Amino acid sequence: xTATTTRELVGIDERRLLRRLDDLAQxxxxxxxxxxxxxxxxxxxSAMDLVTAWMKEAGxxxxxxxxxxxxGRIEGSRGGRVIATGSHIDTVRGGGALDGALGVVAGIEAVxxxxxxxxxxxxxxxxxxxxxxxxxxxxxxxxxxxxIADRLEPGEADRVRxxxxxxxxxxxxxxxxxxxxxxxxxxxxxxxxxELHVEQGPVLEDHxxxxxxxxxxxxxxxxxxxxxxxxxxxxxxxxxRRRDAFLGAAAxxxxxxxxxxxxxxxxxxxxxxxxxxxxQVNVVxxxxxxxxxxxxPDPARRSELITQIGDASKRIxxxxxxxxxxxxxRDRPPxxxxxxxxxxxxxxxxxxxxxPREMTSGAGHDAQVLTAAANTAMLFVPSIGGRSHCPxxxxxxxxxxxxxxxxxxxxxDLAYQA
Amino acid sequence: xTATTTRELVGIDERRLLRRLDDLAQxxxxxxxxxxxxxxxxxxxSAMDLVTAWMKEAGxxxxxxxxxxxxGRIEGSRGGRVIATGSHIDTVRGGGALDGALGVVAGIEAVxxxxxxxxxxxxxxxxxxxxxxxxxxxxxxxxxxxxIADRLEPGEADRVRxxxxxxxxxxxxxxxxxxxxxxxxxxxxxxxxxELHVEQGPVLEDHxxxxxxxxxxxxxxxxxxxxxxxxxxxxxxxxxRRRDAFLGAAAxxxxxxxxxxxxxxxxxxxxxxxxxxxxQVNVVxxxxxxxxxxxxPDPARRSELITQIGDASKRIxxxxxxxxxxxxxRDRPPxxxxxxxxxxxxxxxxxxxxxPREMTSGAGHDAQVLTAAANTAMLFVPSIGGRSHCPxxxxxxxxxxxxxxxxxxxxxDLAYQA
Numbered sequence: 001x002t003a004t005t006t007r008e009l010v011g012i013d014e015r016r017l018l019r020r021l022d023d024l025a026q027x028x029x030x031x032x033x034x035x036x037x038x039x040x041x042x043x044x045x046s047a048m049d050l051v052t053a054w055m056k057e058a059g060x061x062x063x064x065x066x067x068x069x070x071x072g073r074i075e076g077s078r079g080g081r082v083i084a085t086g087s088h089i090d091t092v093r094g095g096g097a098l099d100g101a102l103g104v105v106a107g108i109e110a111v112x113x114x115x116x117x118x119x120x121x122x123x124x125x126x127x128x129x130x131x132x133x134x135x136x137x138x139x140x141x142x143x144x145x146x147x148i149a150d151r152l153e154p155g156e157a158d159r160v161r162x163x164x165x166x167x168x169x170x171x172x173x174x175x176x177x178x179x180x181x182x183x184x185x186x187x188x189x190x191x192x193x194x195e196l197h198v199e200q201g202p203v204l205e206d207h208x209x210x211x212x213x214x215x216x217x218x219x220x221x222x223x224x225x226x227x228x229x230x231x232x233x234x235x236x237x238x239x240x241r242r243r244d245a246f247l248g249a250a251a252x253x254x255x256x257x258x259x260x261x262x263x264x265x266x267x268x269x270x271x272x273x274x275x276x277x278x279x280q281v282n283v284v285x286x287x288x289x290x291x292x293x294x295x296x297p298d299p300a301r302r303s304e305l306i307t308q309i310g311d312a313s314k315r316i317x318x319x320x321x322x323x324x325x326x327x328x329x330r331d332r333p334p335x336x337x338x339x340x341x342x343x344x345x346x347x348x349x350x351x352x353x354x355x356p357r358e359m360t361s362g363a364g365h366d367a368q369v370l371t372a373a374a375n376t377a378m379l380f381v382p383s384i385g386g387r388s389h390c391p392x393x394x395x396x397x398x399x400x401x402x403x404x405x406x407x408x409x410x411x412x413d414l415a416y417q418a
Numbered sequence: 419x420t421a422t423t424t425r426e427l428v429g430i431d432e433r434r435l436l437r438r439l440d441d442l443a444q445x446x447x448x449x450x451x452x453x454x455x456x457x458x459x460x461x462x463x464s465a466m467d468l469v470t471a472w473m474k475e476a477g478x479x480x481x482x483x484x485x486x487x488x489x490g491r492i493e494g495s496r497g498g499r500v501i502a503t504g505s506h507i508d509t510v511r512g513g514g515a516l517d518g519a520l521g522v523v524a525g526i527e528a529v530x531x532x533x534x535x536x537x538x539x540x541x542x543x544x545x546x547x548x549x550x551x552x553x554x555x556x557x558x559x560x561x562x563x564x565x566i567a568d569r570l571e572p573g574e575a576d577r578v579r580x581x582x583x584x585x586x587x588x589x590x591x592x593x594x595x596x597x598x599x600x601x602x603x604x605x606x607x608x609x610x611x612x613e614l615h616v617e618q619g620p621v622l623e624d625h626x627x628x629x630x631x632x633x634x635x636x637x638x639x640x641x642x643x644x645x646x647x648x649x650x651x652x653x654x655x656x657x658x659r660r661r662d663a664f665l666g667a668a669a670x671x672x673x674x675x676x677x678x679x680x681x682x683x684x685x686x687x688x689x690x691x692x693x694x695x696x697x698q699v700n701v702v703x704x705x706x707x708x709x710x711x712x713x714x715p716d717p718a719r720r721s722e723l724i725t726q727i728g729d730a731s732k733r734i735x736x737x738x739x740x741x742x743x744x745x746x747x748r749d750r751p752p753x754x755x756x757x758x759x760x761x762x763x764x765x766x767x768x769x770x771x772x773x774p775r776e777m778t779s780g781a782g783h784d785a786q787v788l789t790a791a792a793n794t795a796m797l798f799v800p801s802i803g804g805r806s807h808c809p810x811x812x813x814x815x816x817x818x819x820x821x822x823x824x825x826x827x828x829x830x831d832l833a834y835q836a
Contacts, residue, residue, distance in 0.1 A: 092698075092701075093696070094696070199654065200651045200653075200654035200655070201651070201654035201655050201656060201659075202655070202656060202659050203656070218653060220653065220700075222699050222700075230805075231807065231808050232804070232805065232806070232807070232808070233618045233619070233780075233781055233806045233807050234686065234688035234690055234711040234713075235618075235636060235638065235686060235711070235713050235779070235780035235781035235782060236617065236618035236619035236779070236780045236781040236801075236804070236806060237618070237619055237620070237686075237780075237804055237806075238619060238620060238621070238683055238684070238686070238804070239675065239678050239679045239683070239685070239686055239687075240679070240683075241619075241620050241804055244675070244688075246671065246689060246690075246692060247671060247672060247675055247689070249668075250667075250668035250669075250671045250672055250689075251668075251672060253664065253665060253668045254665060254668055254669060254672075257657065257662070257665055260657050261657045261658070265656055265657070265658075266656070267657070268652065268653060268655075268656070268657055269657075270652035270662075270700070270701075270702055271664055271665070271668075271703075272652055272664075272694070272697070272698050272699045272700060272701050272702065272703060273694065273697045273698065273699055274664060274692055274693075274694050274697075275692075276690070276691065276692050278511070278512070279690070279691045279692075280510075280690050280691065281640050281690045281691060281709040281711050281747075282638075282640075282688070282690060282711050283510075283688075283690050283807055284688055284690065285689075285690060286808075291699040293652040293653070293699050293700050295652075295653050329699075361653070361654070362651070362652075362653035362654045362655075363651055363653035363654040364653060383654075386650070386654070386655055386656070386659055387648075387650065388650070388651045388654060388655075389649065389650070389651050389701055390649050390650070390704075
C-alpha cells in the first residue's frame with residue numbers, strides 16, 4: 001500500500017506560517033486598510049520577492065516562469081509527473097490577507113515542512129505563487145493559471161490594457177519578463193494540483209465542519225443589461241407619462257436577486273455595477289446599464305437561472321415601455337474537480353479527525369483553470385462572517401494551521417509513495 | 419380706461435420669428451443632434467452676439483450688464499418703472515431649440531413689433547436675454563436672474579467652478595466681464611416681468627387649450643441618499659446573508675416614484691443619478707448613493723411628499739439591515755406669481771379667443787427668481803409629446819406664433835397705457 005494509508009497528520013512550523021501570512025499582508029497594504037497587489041506592480045514584485053526568498057530559505061529549487069509565476073521544487077527520486085500546490089499572489093483593490101495568499105504561504109509551508117521532515121520525495125513536488133487570478137489590474141483574469149494550462153489567447157498581452165492604458169505586454173517588460181515567451185509557461189508535466197483557499201462564504205462557519213472539499217466550481221455568467229427609455233424633465237414630465245429607464249433597471253435588479261433566492265442555495269445573482277444617463281439630478285434617466293453576475297454549480301440549474309433573469313427583465317421592460325438589450329460578457333461552465341485527488345484530501349482531513357463537507361464553490365479559482373492541466377482538488381477553511389474581498393477577510397489561526405497540515409498530509413500521501 | 423381693454427391681438431413678423439428660432443438653434447448645435455450653450459462658452463457668446471444684433475436691428479437701445487445679460491430697451495415717454503420680458507440663452511447639454519430660446523426670441527420679436535407698429539411706449543419696455551438658468555456649466559444656476567434680483571451670494575463667482583475647475587469669475591474675464599462688478603447687474607426699477615416658455619410637460623397637449631398661465635412654480639427639493647451595506651464576494655456570499663446596498667437603493671427608488679404617483683399630479687419624484695461602490699461586476703455593492711428631485715406647487719403637499727420619501731427609505735433600510743443617510747442638497751419653496759400681471763396675460767389670451775389653463779410649473783424658471791424684483795407672470799405654450807431637455811423638444815409653429823402674439827399684446831397692455 002502507498003503512504004495514503006497513513007493516519008498521522010504532518011506537522012508544520014505553525015508560528016512561521018502565521019508570521020509569514022502577516023508579513024505578506026504588508027506587501028501592498030493600503031494606508032486606510034485593505035491590501036492591493038495588482039499584477040506586475042511594485043507591491044506585487046515585493047510580494048513575489050518575499051515568497052521566492054521563503055522558497056530558497058527552505059532549500060527548494062526556485063524558478064520564475066515566463067509570465068512571472070514563481071515555482072519552488074523538490075526533485076523527486078523517481079521523476080515522472082509533478083505533484084503541485086499553490087494559489088495566487090495578486091489581490092483585488094482593498095482586499096484581505098488570505099484570498100490567494102493563504103494558498104501560496106501554506107503551499108510553501110507544506111512543501112518546506114515535507115522537505116525538512118521527510119527529505120527528498122519520490123514524486124516531484126512543487127509549490128507555486130501564481131502571478132494573477134483576480135483581474136486585479138488588467139481587463140482579464142486567471143492570467144497565471146491560463147499560462148500554465150495553455151489557455152492564453154493569441155495576442156492577448158498586446159491587446160489587454162489596464163485603466164491607464166498600459167498593455168499587459170508593457171507591464172511584463174517593466175518587471176523584466178518577455179511577453180513573446182509567455183507560451184513557454186505551459187506545464188504539460190503536472191499530475192495533481194491542490195489549492196488551499198478560504199471559503200469566502202458563510203457555510204463552514206454557519207454549519208461546520210472546519211474543512212470543506214470542493215467537488216464543483218460554479219459556472220459564472222456575466223451579463224450586461226442595457227435598458228432604454230426616454231429622458232425627460234424631472235420637474236415638468238408627469239409621472240404617468242414617463243418611461244424611466246432606471247426605475248425599470250431597479251425593478252429588474254430586485255427580480256434578478258429574487259430569482260436566485262427562490263432557486264435556493266447555492267444559486268447567486270448579483271447586480272454589481274449600475275450606470276444611468278444622462279445622470280443629472282433633474283433629468284429622468286433615459287438609459288440604464290448594469291451587469292449581472294450569476295452562478296450555479298449545476299449546469300442545468302445555471303441555465304435555468306440565466307433564462308429566468310432574461311425573462312423577468314423582458315417582462316419588466318415590456319410593462320414599462322422600455323427597450324432591452326442583454327449581452328453575454330462571459331459564460332464559464334461549471335467545472336468538476338478530480339474525485340481521486342479530492343479523496344486524498346478527504347482522507348488527510350480524516351487524519352485530523354474531520355469529515356470534510358463536500359461543497360461547491362461560488363467563487364472562481366485557479367483550480368478551475370488548472371483542471372485542464374492536472375488532476376485538481378481544493379480544500380476550504382472557514383471565513384469569519386463569510387467575508388472576503390474586503391479588509392475584514394479573516395480565518396481563525398487554528399483553522400489556518402489545520403488546513404495547512406491537511407494540505408501537507410495530502411501532498412505527502414501523493415508525493416512520498418513508497 | 420387703459421389699453422388693457424383692447425381686444426385686438428398685436429401682429430408680429432411670424433416668418434422672422436420662426437427663422438430666428440432656427441438661426442439661434444445653430445449656435446451650439448452638436449454634431450450628433452441637440453444643442454449645448456454653456457454659460458460664457460464660445461457657443462454662448464455667438465448666441466448672445468446674434469440676439470444683440472437683432473435688438474440693434476429693431477432700433478432698441480442695447481446694453482450688456484455686468485454678468486452678461488443683454489437688454490434691449492424702448493425709452494418710455496413717461497419713464498417710471500420698467501415692463502420687461504425675456505428668458506435664458508443657455509441650454510442643458512443635448513438640449514432643444516426652445517427651452518429659454520423661445521422666451522428670448524419671442525421677447526425680442528414682441529418688443530420690436532410694438533416699437534415698429536406703435537412707436538415709443540408710455541412705460542419703459544425692455545426685452546432681455548438672460549445669461550444662465552440651467553446650471554449649464556457651473557455648479558450653480560439662475561445666475562443671470564439672481565444677479566438681476568440681487569440674489570448672488572458673496573464670493574460666489576470665485577467659489578463656483580465648472581467640471582474643468584475653471585471658476586465662474588475666470589470664465590467671466592474670458593468674455594470680458596469683470597466679476598468684481600457683478601452686483602451692478604441688479605435692477606431695482608422693474609415693475610413687471612413676463613416670461614414666455616414651452617411647457618416641457620404634456621398637460622396642454624393632452625388636455626388643451628393651446629395656452630397656459632402659470633400661477634405657481636413648484637418648489638424643488640434635491641436630496642442625496644446614501645445607503646451603506648456590506649461588500650461581499652458575488653460568487654461566495656449566500657443570498658440570504660447579504661446586505662446589498664444597491665438592492666436597497668433600487669427598492670427605495672421604486673418606493674419614491676410610487677409615493678409621487680399615489681399623491682397624484684402634479685407631484686413628481688425622480689431618481690436621476692445612481693452610483694454604487696465598489697462597482698465591480700463580481701462584488702456585492704457595499705454602498706449606493708443616489709439623488710432625488712421632488713416637487714409640488716403646494717407647500718404642504720410638498721413637505722408631505724418629502725416626509726413620505728424619507729419614511730419609505732428608512733423602512734426599506736431597516737428591513738434590509740442597511741444604514742441610511744439623507745442630505746438635503748437644495749430646498750426651494752414654491753413661488754406664487756403675480757395675479758395682476760397674470761390677469762393681463764389672461765386677457766391677452768382671451769383676445770386670441772383662448773381661455774388659458776391655470777397651471778403650476780414643475781420646472782424651475784427665471785420667473786421664480788424675478789418675483790423678488792418684479793410683478794412676474796409666465797405664459798406656456800404646448801410641448802409636443804411633453805418632451806424637453808432633449809433634441810426632440812418642439813412646439814407647433816402656430817403655437818409659437820400664438821404665444822408670441824399674446825405676449826406682445828400683454829406687453830402693449832402694460833406699456834402703452836394712455
